[in-house]
Amino acid sequence: MSSLYSNLFFNQPISILDSTASSLSSASLFLYGGATVQGNSNLFTTNISGITTITNSTESINDTTGSLVVYGGVGIGKNLNVGGNTVITGALTAGSFAVQELIASNITASNIIVNTKVSSASFYAPLATISNIVATATSTGSIDATGMTVATILATSS
Secondary structure (H helix, E strand, O other): OOOOOOOOOOOOOOOOOOOOOOOOOOOOOOOOOOOOOOOOOOOOOOOOOOOOOOOOOOOOOOOOOOOOOOOOOOOOOOOOOOOOOOOOOOOOOOOOOOOOOOOOOOOOEEEEEEEEOOOEEEEEEEOOOEEEEEEOOEEEEEOOOOEEEEEEEEOOOO
């Protein structure tokens, strides 16, 4: 008996007129195997339930280049881990912010709080306007206040 399944080859566009909504068990086009697309594809609303990996390694030099370019906003429900440098051309708003090295041309901060013990440190912010600096455990360090406007500095040591 011959198999019911065989390869199909089409030399023209295929239109599927059925409008069945997509779910994990049914759709207008349901593939039980993988799919390969060699040309461009347009997807309008896509839900992906598995892990998605993009293997293209194009370097990003601005917001319109790279392996993945998103023209709208991005909502991320859990952690974001970045292996390379991060460049933010707009504002950064953070409820909590931990950093090993910060290079910035303009920082506006209403409160800077250092809660861990810093044995020797310096804080340099030329021409900065800072409302509060709170250091709870600094043994030695310096604040270079040249050109700074500082409302409150509270330093307690242990």
